[in-house]
Amino acid sequence: MTTIKPARMQHIALEVSDMDKSIAFYREVLGFKLTERHSAGEVPAIPVELTFLRLGEQHHDLVLVHNPKKTYRSKPTRPEDDLEGIASFHHFAFECDTREDWMAVFDKVAANGAPVVRGPVVHSFVDPRGDGSWGENEAVYILDPDGHRIEIFCNLANIGSDGTHISADGARMEGTTTAEL
Ligand SMILES: [Fe+2]
Numbered sequence: 439m440t441t442i443k444p445a446r447m448q449h450i451a452l453e454v455s456d457m458d459k460s461i462a463f464y465r466e467v468l469g470f471k472l473t474e475r476h477s478a479g480e481v482p483a484i485p486v487e488l489t490f491l492r493l494g495e496q497h498h499d500l501v502l503v504h505n506p507k508k509t510y511r512s513k514p515t516r517p518e519d520d521l522e523g524i525a526s527f528h529h530f531a532f533e534c535d536t537r538e539d540w541m542a543v544f545d546k547v548a549a550n551g552a553p554v555v556r557g558p559v560v561h562s563f564v565d566p567r568g569d570g571s572w573g574e575n576e577a578v579y580i581l582d583p584d585g586h587r588i589e590i591f592c593n594l595a596n597i598g599s600d601g602t603h604i605s606a607d608g609a610r611m612e613g614t615t616t617a618e619l
Contacts, residue, residue, distance in 0.1 A: 450530050451501035452586060455510035457487055459583045460502050464491055467550045467580075468532065468543075468588075473497055478506050513585040515555065529579065529587035533594065537576065540592035544578050547590065552580045555587065564611045574605050574614075 454460040457475075464470040470491040478487050486505045490498035514520040517528075534540035544558065557578035562568030574595035580588050593606035601616035 448496075449499050449501055450527075451503050452530075452582075453503045453505070453584075454582075455504070455584050457489060457502060457504045461489055461491070463552070463583050464500060464502070467547055467552050469493065469546075470500060478504075510584075515553075515581055515585045529589050531577075531589035531591055534590065534592045537592050540576065540590065543590055547578075547580055552582075555579050555581055562611070564613055574603055574611055 452460075461472065461475070465472065470493055473490040473492050475489040476484075476487065478485050485507075486503050489502040491500045491502065493499045532543075534543055548554065557576075559569050559577055560567045561571045561573045561575050561577055563570045563572070565574065575591045575593050577589050577591040580590070582588060595603040595605055595611065595614075597616050597619075598604045598610065599619075601614075601619055603611040603614035603616070605611055
């Protein structure tokens with residue numbers, strides 16, 4: 439049976455309170471290139487500012503959205519302080535191809551002064567270095583200028599045919615399980 443589904447998850451559109459500040463952050467800290475930036479109302483059906491940014495060849499991987507008529511308030515940066523409000527997203531993530539790339543990106547992020555709110559951490563309950571959580575990857579979490587939480591990671595596990603997780607170096611992580619194959 440053919441499973442009908444989208445090919446992959448792609449961009450995220452992120453609401454930001456200060457477009458200039460956020461464009462600078464994503465360009466300087468995470469290396470995005472600016473594809474195009476548009477004012478609110480340029481297209482009558484779109485009453486918000488839109489900026490399209492890319493990491494590779496595709497037109498955009500990230501869209502920044504700003505409503506010039508909206509009053510923005512700041513967001514709690516610690517989950518334990520975020521106790522009331524609308525349901526929103528928790529974090530989004532960037533994958534690095536190798537652990538060396540990941541460490542280099544982390545060094546760049548730290549050099550740019552972006553707040554590091556968690557990590558570096560190994561997400562594993564099998565690896566002796568692990569934090570007891572899931573996915574067999576290494577990660578660090580930073581905040582963008584609005585307090586949006588961003589994960590930068592490498593070496594996420596794959597799911598083997600029997601549901602055992604397979605680490606990035608090909609090892610079976612015995613004891614791991616998968617809810618649905
Ligand atoms: Fe994550």
